[in-house]
Amino acid sequence: MGTLCGSRLSELFGSLGSFFRKCMFCILSMGPIPNHFAFIMDGNRRYGKKEKMEEGAGHRAGFSVLMSMLKYCYELGVTHVTIYAFSIENFKRKPDEVQNLMDLILEKIDGLLKEESLVNKYGIRVYFIGNLKLLSEPVRVASEKVMKATANNTKCVLLICIAYTSCDEIVQAVHESCKNKWEEIQPCNSHKSCNGRIEEVDGKNIDDGIGHSVQELSGVQANDLRATRASTFCNDVAQGVESTDNGSGVVGHDAVHGSCDKWGEVQSLEASITGDGVIPYVKREKLAVNPSILKVVDIERHMYMSVAPNPDVLIRSSGETRLSNFLLWQTSNCLLYSPNALWPDMRLWHLVWAVLDFQRNHSYFEKKRKQF
């Protein structure tokens, strides 16, 4: 009887709490609500020590608080939440601690797919952000499974940064940008042919037969083409050139022969064939990468976090005010909030305070957005 009463009271308080929370969120929603919250969940271990818990219990308590925070965010209308689950630097911790964390992470990742999970309740799409190759196979496989299973969810997004540091993200984005720009230049974007006739090559008369630094091909079957991606060209004679004067008047040449010893450096060049079978004329200078064409957007496009807008508010618990290699690129104009509470001590009112702070600064942020 007592137990029944207790559980009914608990339900009642729960419902009341939920009701008041919804009222509060209604009031908050009269002002602008952040689209994207990011959390650095610091202080789990300290909490465990403070509460004299066993090893790992602090992290489990932290996980419960995370679930509550996610629930509050999505109820409030926040569409994106990013959490810093595990940094690449954390791999340097003691192996048994790393293993315990990975076991907990794996357990919770599997839990995301359960029927009653938050993911299904709120229609959350989950991304795992980071250098996933660094993860053990079970964790990586589980992450990929969750990403695939939630790919069609559209209501909100949860980004879990795991095996992540901002520096690593930037380096891989730089790497991909360079590679991408290189590949964009090939095939060539220059078309010198006019009415199917190529007049000259590198300023020299086509009948010259000398000084061809590129291939011109026409009426050549695709399987006769040798795709090449050139890193250098030379100006020397292209030997073995054949002239064919077909009806269109375009000259065809054999490919990639020459006396120049630089031919050996030619790796490959992809030539594209236009609809009428004319292969565009490839100018030497077009194939050289011009580094100045790299822009901010090129790098941003290749960031792991390009799947989401930049965070509006970054909350780091436990009173530490540093970014710890988290979202350095994405938080350039983000509001930073660092309450003293350890992560498992975080409560709804911390989130409410962050929202109020965001609303207070909102006009500044809007001005910044409009400028750029």
Add this chain to the structure above:
Amino acid sequence: MQSLNFPPPIYNNYIPTPQKANPFLFRNRRDQTHRFPPLLLAAKHDLALNDDEDTGGAVAPLPEGLRREVMPRHVAVIMDGNARWARQRGFLEASAGHEAGGRSLRELVELCCEWGIRILTVFAFSYDNWTRPKVEVVFLIRLFEKMLRSELDNFMRNGIRVSTIGDSSSYSGKYDVVQACRNIAQKVKDGAVQMEDIDESLLEQELETNCAQYPCPDLLIRTSGEHRISNFLLWQLAYTELFFAEALWPDFGKAEFIEALASYQQRQRRYGGRRRS
């Protein structure tokens, strides 16, 4: 963005291995445009002082509560709040605030010199600031010029090296990464570097802040109560301790600086590792 390198203090009679003295050079680190005259940089070797150059004066002891062994080597400052300061005092133009801000900067430079902080990086002007009213922008640029010219003797006397970082006068953390990316792409194109060699240390070498001995600030101070980075540095702030001061920049003085340093000294920097128990 300006970065100032200070010689190490001589309070403990530390005289480093004497280096061949370079003549004083007026050298631009980057190609200066018409917007910023060439007389900006005085480069001198930034290790100290042999006996002949000894300033002769004892370096000031640290204020009470600050410990020398945990002083930051590199402090960065976002000098925010000049315009607000001017508005609060009834000035119509922000220029009065900027001039007062200049005085605060002068004081901060002196304190860094006295207390052994090796590098001070100040966020003088960002790409974002070009959107301010033209009158204010022109005033700011002229103020920088005037300050640097007037302080040149002081810098020379105290062995302070000034570096200007950024594209002529403006800087942004993202742009720094992009220009580093372009440099790397150029090196890949030239065959000096392979694509697979691109890593964190290569990128770091190409950033504008590689001119400094300690390119990553230990402490970043932002004044005027704003809690954001505003694209000032980026890569370099990965593990920097952040301190947000409520005071507006012209009101940021010795007491406020001590508070920031005290806060820094209480923190335990873990770099992703564990706290020392």
